[in-house]
Amino acid sequence: MTKMADSSVDVVEGCRLPVLRKNQENEDEWPLAEILSVKEIPGRKLYYVHYIDFNKRLDEWVTPDRLDMKKLQFPKKEAKTPTKNGLPGSRPSSPEREVRKSLDLNLQTATAPSRGKTLPTPKRKAESVSLATQVSPATPVPSLPGSAEASQASVYPAVRDTNTFILKSNARDDHEQLTSLTTNGTARRPMPNQPGRKRKQPPNCGGTDEIIKVFQYNNSPRCANVYLPPGEDSQDSSDGIPSAPRMTGSLVSDRSHDDIVTRMKNIDCIELGRHRLKPWYFSPYPQELTTLPILYLCEFCLKYLKSLKCLQRHLTKCNLRHPPGNEIYRKGTISFFEIDGRKNKTYSQNLCLLAKCFLDHKTLYYDTDPFLFYVMTEYDSKGFHIVGYFSKEKESTEDYNVACILTLPPYQRRGYGKLLIEFSYELSKVEGKTGTPEKPLSDLGLLSYRSYWSQTILEILMDLKPDNGERPQITINDISEITSVKKEDVISTLQYLNLINYYKGQYILTLSEDIVEGHERAMQKRHLRIDSKCLHFTPKDWSKRGKW
Template identity: 65%
Template structure:
C-alpha cells in the first residue's frame, strides 16, 4: 500500500493514516504529496525509498533543506531504536520520532515527533473512521427543506478537524440521509427511542468518547477491529435488518466509475480502509475497486477487459447485454453487488453469488462497453422469480433503461416458457418501473384486441393476458386496478378501455423509444435442475 509518493521535492506534513491490516508500507519518491506519520502499532514494517539528488524540505518552525543520496530503510516496529542513512526512527509508548540527517555532516537538521493514543484510530485525507451511536433523536436542520425536522443521529466522524454527525430524517427516504456539522443539531431536543438511555447518552454523544461498532449478530466490537471483517458480495438480496445500525450509515463518500463521479445513497460493505477515502475508483470494465486515480490508471493499462467478463447475448444499436454466471465470474459478480448496494436500501448482501445469473446492460462505443445497470435472477427459483435484483446506475436513470431491463427479463421468461415475477419487496424506484412496464404491456394487448377487425365484443381473461405477457396473474390484476379499467357490470367483471387509454398507447408508439428486439437475443434456456 503506497501512502506517499514523492518526486525531487517533498514536504513532511502532519498527516496520519489508519493501516490496521497491512504488513508493510512503501514510501517512494515519484510525485509531490505529503509524507505520512504512521501509528507504531498499525504496521509490521516500513520501507522508505528516497532517490538520489532529492531536495527534501522538512516543514518545521524553521524550514531547512538538504541533499540526500539514495538510502533505503527497513524497520521492524517493536519499540526499538533503528536508524540508517539520513533518517533516524524511534518508537516507544506510542510515540514515533523521526530525525533527518544531512549525509555529509550527519547532523540533525529537523525532527518530527508525533504522539498517538493507542485507543484512537488514525485518519487519512482528513477523514476519520465512522463511530456508530445508539441512534437518539434530535431536531436537525435539513438543507433540502430549509427547516428543522426530526432526525435520528446514527454515527459521527471527524473530517478536516470538524465533527460531523450522520442524520436520518424521520419519514424521509434514506437516500436523503447526510453528514451534518453539530451546529445543525439541537442537542437540547433529545427524544429517546425505546430501550435507550437518553439521560446518560447525550453527554457521551458530544464528548470525545469513541463509541462502538455494532455488528449484525448482536456482537459489539471496538471500532478498530471492524477493518478485519471480510467484504461481502451477493446475488441474493433479502430484507435489510433495520436493527443493524452499521448498514444504516452511508460509508462511501463518492465513486468514480468511468466518466462519472457518483454520490452513493446507502451503505455497502467495502473494506473499512476505503471508507476513509474522499473517493473510491472503480474500473468500469471489471469493477475492481481502487483507492486512487493513479492506481486506477495503472490498473487500466493492465486490465484485459473492455467489456464485462461474460457472454454477450444481445446487441442492437448501442445497447449490449452480457450474461454472467455467479459461479464462473465470481469476483466480478461480488464487485457488481458491492456497487449495487450503494444504491439499494431495502436489501442487504450475502457472500454467495453462485446460485445467480447476472445480466449487465452496457452502452458500447469504440473504447469499450460502459455499464449502465443490471438485473440478477436465481438459476433455480421455486417461486418463478425472473428477477432477484434490478438496478440502473444514477447517471443513466430516466433514460428508459429500467423499462428495457424489465422487458428483457420477460423476454427471457417467454423463451423459457415460464410465467415470471420479480422478487419482492421491490424498492420504491423498482416498483414504479415495474408498474409502468406492466401497465404499458397490458394496455397494448387490450388496445390491439379492440382494433381487430370483425371483433364486436372482444373477450380476454386475466390468465390469457398472463400467458401472452408472461406476467404473473397477481401482477396483471394489480396493473389493471392501477389503470382503473376493471368495472363490475351485470354480475360480472369487465374491462373498459376508453378513448384516453387508446390515445396513450398511440402516443407511446409514436415516441419511437428503444425497445428490446427479441430476434437479437442470442440465448438458450438452461435446465439448472440437471446441473449440480
C-alpha cells in the same frame, strides 16, 4: 432564518430533532431527524442524520448550525426488568401499565381472526410502508363494488353494440384469482367505507365456459368497457396467490440484523469510468477503503482500487473491454451480456458490491454460484460501458425472473430501467414461462415495474380489433401468455389503474379517454425497445447440471 445549535446541550446518538434541509423546490424545511452518529473533526462536530419518513438515501452529515436544539428529544431509556436468581422477574404493577395492557388486549381481540375463517398473513411493516408510499393518490386502486352499488348504472358509459370485444372465460381460477386478490388486500389499499352503503358478495358465476363481453369502444367519448366474470370468494386458487409478498427470497435483506454501521453510508464517492457516483446506502467494501475520499473502480472488471495511480497501473494490465460472459443481445450501441455467477465469481462479487451502494432492501451474498447476471452496456470506441444489470436465480421455485435489478444513477430516467425489465420478460418468453420480480421491490423498482406492466397490458387491450365482424376473445391467461407477466401481476395492475368495477353482475374494465391518451403519450416517449430478432439466447435446464 437558521437556528443555531445550543453548545451547552450534548447531542448524542438516538436523539431526535428538526434539521434544516433543502426540498425539491430548493426551499428550506425542517423535517424531524434522528442522530445516528457523531464525529469530531478539527474545530467542530458533525452529525449523521436520518430524516424520519424519508428514504435512507437522503441521510447525510450535517453541521451543528442546521440543528434546531429547541425541539431536541432525547432517546428514551428502556427500564430493565428486575431479575431473581438469574431468571426474569416481574416489574411492579402501575396504573399506567395496566391501562396500556388493557388497551393492547382490546386491540388484539378486535383484530383477532374469527374461528373457522382463513385470513391472509399480514405483511411486514417495512414492506407495507414501502408499497403504500409508492401508490399515487391520483390513481387509486379500486375496491370492487357489490351488487347494491352496481345498480347505479349512470356511473358507467352507455353500452353500444358496435365494436364490442369478447372475453372468453375458460378457467375458474381466473375468477378466483380476481376475487381473492381483491378481497385479501394484497393488491390494493384499504378504501374507507361509505356511510349508508352495504357491500354484498357478488353472485356466483354460472358456468366456466360462458362467453362474456370484454372490450367495447364508444365512439364518443372515446372509451372502452371490458367485462370480466364474477367468481367465488376463494383463497385457494389453483395457482396459489400468496397472501403477502414473499420475504425469504434469495437476496431479500433480513432487517432484524440492522445495526448502526449498516444504516450509515460508508463510501463518500465512487469513480467509475467517466462518472463519479455518490452512493445511497451502505456497502461492505473493505474497511480500509471506506476512509478514502474517492474509491476507484475499473469500469470493465469492476475491481476496486484505493488511488488513481493504482487504477492507471491496473488499466495497463486489464485486458477486458466488456463484461465477461456471452453477449446474447446487440442492437445499435446497446448490448446484453450473460454472466454465470460460478464461472465469473470475482466479477459477480464486485458487481454485487457496487449494486449494494444503490440497493437498500437486498442483502449481499458472496456466494454468487446460484445466480445469473445480465449486464446491459453502451458501446463506444473505448469499449462496453456498464449501464445497469439484473440478476436471477438459475433455478427458481416461485417463477422469479429477477432477483436484483439496478440502473446506475447516471443512466436513470432515460428509459434503461424499462429496457432491463422488458429484456427479463423477453428471456421468460424464450423459456416458455411466466415470471415475476422477487419481492419486496425498492421504491424506484416498484414505480418502474408498475409503469412497464401498465404500458404492456394497455398495449394489448388497445390493439384488439374485430375479427371478421365478430367480437375478438381474450382471457387473463391470454394476456399472461402473450406478455409472460404472471397472472397475479396482470390483475393487480388492472386494479392499480382503477380499471376494474362491478356492474350488473359482472366485473368490467373501463378504459377512459384519459387513460388511452396518457398511454399514447407515454409510448411516444418510449424510444428504447427490445427487438426479439437481435436476441441470441438458448435457455439451459439447470436442474440437470448438478452444482451448476
